[in-house]
Amino acid sequence: MSVSLFSSLSLGDRTLRAINVGLAVTGQNIANATTEGYHRQRVDMRPGQPTDHVQYQMGTGVEVRRIERVIDFALEQLILESRASAGNLETLRSAYLRLESIFNEFSDADLSAALNNFFCAVEDLSQRPEDGGARAALVSAGAQLADTFRSLANRITQARAAVDAGIQTAGDDINRYLEEIADLNRHIMISEDGGLAESKANTLRDRRGALLERLSELIEVTAHEQSTGSIIVYAGSDVLVYGDNAEKLELTTGFEGGINITEVRVASTGKSISAYGGKLAGLMEARDEVLGSYLEQVNTLAKELVGQFNFVHTQGRGTANYETVSSVIAVTDAEAFLYNAGLDFEVRNGSFNIYQVSADGTETRHNIKLDLDRIGGDDTTLNGLANAINTEFEVTPGSGDYRIEARVVGGRLEIHSRVPGMEFTFGEDSTGVLAALGINTFFSGKDAFSIDINPVVESNPGFVAAAQSSAPGDNSNAQMLAGLRYERLMRDGTSTFESYYEELIGALAAESATLQDQYANQQILRDQALNERDAISGVSIDEETINLVTYQRMFQATARYIAIVNDLLNTLISMV
Template sequence: MGLNAALSMAKQSLEIFGTGIQVSGQNISNAGTPGYIREELVLNAADPFRQGALVLGTGVEVSGIQQQIDLFLETRIHSANTEYSSIEERNLIYKQLEAELRELTEGDLSSGMNEFLATINNVVNQPNSIPDREFVINEAEKFAAEISSLRLRVNDLREVQSVNVENLVKEANELIDTIIELNPKISKLEASGLLQSDAGALRTQRYTALNRLSELIPIRYRERSDGAIDLFTGSDYLVLAGSSQKLTLQTGTDRGVVTHEVLLSRTNSNISRTGGELKGVIEGRDDILGSFVDQLDTYTSNLIFEFNKIHASGEGTAGFEQLTAASSALDPTAALNSTQSGLPFQATHGSFQIKVTNKTTGLTNTTTINVDLDGIGADTTLNSLSAAIGGVTNLSSSVSTDGRLSITAGSDYEFRFSNDTSGALAAIGINTLFTGADSSDIQINSVIQQNQQFLATGQGGGPSDGSNAVLLAAFAENPIDSLGGISLDGYYEKVVSNIAQASASEAALSEGSQAFRDSLLGQREQFSGVSIDEETINVLTYQRAYQSAARLVSTIDELFTVLLNI
């Protein structure tokens, strides 16, 4: 038994050491393969046997070929992937928003406002200068276009994020399908009597899919005894035994942009904001970009209303013979300060004056129109306001079917407005420069576009009166109650400053999160990655062992020859 046992042991050693060289070769071949997990040949001493009074060893045996992976570390990496991916998406969106704001350049809104107000200042000393008046109108058009353009550009960014959501959901579902397909393959291969070996390449594919999926949404998994895994996101399953569910899109509209929420196909759980790139993209679309759209609308609506309130109380170098309001009321029978009226802005309790002038004699009749909005009794509606204006001598007034107030002077008469303490004229769009309600529809009143004489630079002091232009030039510095007592300029500066601070904070968070993830990936590389130096040493070790086993076979062969020659 001695020589036969030794020969059998040598033969087995040759096979095992050859396998060891093959495993090391596999590792070396995949040293540059992303996500590859180093494999190791697991060896154990074979069971001994008794021969007479002696207990002899039987060499070495293979327990299996196993991947070198720290599952706890993988779990930490998945969590770090989820956190970093979410923060980085927000960070990128902040940078995109900052680029669109173009602050500290000639194309930012602050510069546009300053250029617009500068043209009004030029009119103060020359209110009857036609070129200067036309320049004001041109700059107003340019400024309104800049606001609209910024709104469109931010909306474009939001639409891009909605497309990103679609792509991320598609990718996540493909990764889930990959895991579903790999599960039975791994179970089948590892259950084929191959000792305790891992289905290396298949497991690597699954680990790679899990790693990428963890960047998209938060995940956790548990491995079953057959090698397959159950996959979860939060408290919901994605893959559970023979059942699975995918990510689906729920489409809606938010602030004029098509948006998507992400639900699970079976449980209908909303996972849009649970974490990962998906969360970062959706928060960027709705919370970062969407919030800025709201702030831009707040800025623009206050710009329109506050400027128009001053403009509506002023006079141009010519009076109106006929004028139709720029804004329409949904319900002309509703109070002017009610939401039911459908007006973009709400008037307050007060009054304004209408001056009717005979163009031949120059005689002017001034009438005060009360705007009753004290909530006591019948409040002023568009219809009642029209009736009050129509009661002024040499004026007629009506409300069109689309809810617009129209005023017409009698033959050889013209009218102007002054001293509006109610904001009613600005609310309905009478004697205003800007039209619209917010950044989505701000424009210049076509009445002034077509005739610069209606630009209200004075307050009744004649062609050289620039007193209203003085007020218009300073309007952006006036405190506004709806903005918490800060000016329009102050509000926009605050918005831009907050975005800059939030962007810097997000960048710092991203940098810290990336550093933490990279440290975990470094640990993974040390534990699971391939070291060419180490594998070269392993190859040399197996080579020497193989040579020794071959030498043992040669020696045993010589001993058998000696026995046969006796």
């Protein structure tokens, strides 16, 4: 009988020990109710191993098998995916909001207003072609338009640079998280004896899970647990963490479009990380395909405006004539065919006219032909063009004495009069070479960054080419310039300059609204997954309070049980 009483005391002892573990776990849950990444823990209790008797088995109370996390692994993977999608969409959404902010910054004097003011000034000049005030107003409106283009391009570029800095930060963060996850893998394998131990390193696993969630916001990953307790982390088919080994992302920086461009690749495979989701892929898409795309469209508008306006401008003349002029643009090689000489605008086979204007006002037309048919290997170079002009204006063939002389200096074509009182002007250029070189043009530049007023026109608005002859009141070229406003020269002949910009703004608003909706929907999905996890793995203070009361009652009952057994033992001993 005494053996049975001592066994009863042992049963009570084991019960108190189990209750103590339960109380400790409950306290741990309450303490970490708001801790990031913490999963509620519970005590896995089971009946103790019974003892065999002749006619029955006697229970030995309760024993703690292990302390386990309450976790749904499928839900955890869903949360990783939802965080990656939300991180990606939030980044793109921010890029569109930044773009809208940039375009709205110019709302009082935006590009649309600047284009309207510019073409209104052109139309005003067409009605008053000899009015110096109308010419000055056009130059001023053109300068304002160019400044708006440059400001817009620079603001978008600054936004791209900020996004690129974010790419570098995200890449560094990913590398740090991968190293930390690999290190936790090592500690977990040691703590769990390579998966052989019954107990689990719950705290280390929670830390690893929290890091995995932070990582998933930056890059979409999947995680597979091994029997050793470590996890393999994948991004697509690339292994980023295996055991205690971490892959490294390689960040390389180039220079493009006036900013640093960071590329991120998996070091061992060279695969671009942009192929995967998450914030990092969103940043790269925002820099290149969102901000980069709209910058390209603004550049396209500026280039087409410069090219088309200058081409028409070179067909005419102003109220002032040239004594000397130098091309704004320099070629890369004066001996290269002009279409291979690094010019930004197209040149083609044809001719242009130089009008020699004598001191008495007499005009003589000289036609300069360019061979740019790409046949026979004898096409015109810049040096060849200078020679053709000199040949045309040579006083006596072979004399080397020119009325008007052309030469190439530093890759630029310079033309000047060698006869006192003699001037010259240009017209009827079918080749586009004057516009490409920046001679007799209104604008300079090739895109939104470089667009400006030709310095010659800026210093003397008399060079604004409103006429195509010296006849008083000739406004024919100004009318052609004004007509460019209504020509469909953009998007393969479907849009005018102004409608192109309006379509750009409309597309931006539509795409931004779509991203807003997608992000809102993804937030709902992410929050649903997080709420579901909270219901399963989160700590409920109410539930833990109930557990505390339960353990308290168990402790009281067990203590009473031990006291009774102890009284019985004392009674037995007193009988001896």
